[in-house]
Amino acid sequence: MGKIGEVQQPSAATDKDPTITARATSPKGETERETQGKSSFERDTAVETARTASKEKIERNESVRNKSPIVDEKEQESPRKCRKPKSCDKVSAPTIGFPAKLPPRFLNELTIEASFEAPEARSGLVVSQAMLVLQVEEYSVFSGKVAICDFIFGINDHEITSKSEFCELIRSLKRSAKPFTMKVKRPVWNLKTDRLPKGYDVVPGYDYFQGLMVLYPGGKLGMNVKSYNSKVYVTHTDQLSLSTSTCIVGDCIVEVSGTPVTCTAVCSSIILKTLKEKKYVIMTLERAVTQRALHFVRFVLLAEKTKQLDPRMAADTTRIGCSQALRIQNILVPAPSKSIYRSKNHKTQNKRITIRNMALLTLIETDPFNPLLMQAVPPKKMDSFIEKVRHSRESILPTAKEVLSSEPVDRRRESARRSIGYLFNWK
DSSP states (O other), X not given: OOOTTOOOOOOGGGTTOHHHHHHHHSOTTHHHHHHTTOOHHHHHHHHXXXXXXXXXXXXXXXXXXXXSOOOOHHHHHSOOOOOOOHHHHSOOOOOOSOXXXXXXXXXXXXXXXXXXSSTTOOOOEEEOTTOBEEEEOTTSTTTTTOOTTXXXXXXXXXEOOSHHHHHHHHHHHHHHTOXXXXXXXXEOOEEEOOOOOTTOOOOTTEEEEEEEEEOOTTOOOOEEEEEETTEEEEEEEXXXXXXXXXXXXXXXXXXXXXXXXXXXXHHHHHHHHXXXXXXXXXXXXEEEXXXXXHHHHHHHHHOOXXXXXXXXXXXXXXXXXXHHHHHHHHSOOOOOSSOSSOOTTOOOSXXXXXXXXXXXXXXXXXXXXXXXXXXXXXXXXXXXXXXXXXXXXXXXXXXXXXXXXXXXXXXXXXXXXXXXXXXXXXX
């Protein structure tokens, strides 16, 4: 079978003998079976009908060929060349800055001074294509100077337009080892406010803030909330998340984007929806500052809304556990096949641990917490006993110093030892 749109060309013998044309265009043996046993008039009629059908078929194929021209065989064998889409011809330059236009009151413009003391010094800075700071390494040039989600827009009065340009400037500053200044725009995560939802009662002992959360590349929300008495409280925030710089444990979320919230479902849905649409969200927070308010917030965080069930263990489980414990107690512990102590002939050439002369201090971060909610731990019994011993020692030492210097040395030691008693062990 031929391909769609292809027509088989007739041979040269077709023009001379119409019978051959009829045989070529008809199925195999069909013309011979039709003409056998027929008269000459019938045979001529059949041949004429076949010729007419052949001409109609050829005309129909030519019309189809004109509509869809035949592809050259060389072009079919050659690989097809992919054309670039029109959208790829003009690529728009990536925009730098925050993912959305933030309100001016939530932005601070800072100038940071820094310098590379050595060419091999690490910058320790990871930025996005929009020039937002994503990570700052410890003990690097920018450690403690640049914060996450800072927007770097200039170096030495030179405006930065792309990430590649920023990398080239940093390389040149490393080679020159000259001090430089860097301009950044830092978000203000909390602002004091008096704006509260209509009908909301101001509670004494609390401060009210407007909190900002910006959705930057790789950031996550990382916040757990809890509903109590028609209020939503923050119970936990993850490290290096969007909520760490905005909320602390114990904050009450009053409203989100101008909508008052009273339950966790509405609060979480509005926050997620606003972050997806606007790339930032503004919340009104209620934060406890007095001891009475802190005591109430501490009670709210410890309150359990659903009681944990402690069902009785099944009888067969208890029986199996007791039998296994008895079996383990009766089994004698075999002696170790190899001692853990080193022998005298132990080789210490291949050491797996190397102790360096310089120690590197590495900070271990804890989960975010609210220092105002922390309480002093009551003293332990051992601590009180040590305090008593220390006071008794301070009261006995002056008595030991009053011993006359005319007495022999051994006599003075003996009198001091008797006066101090069991609290001291003089050598």
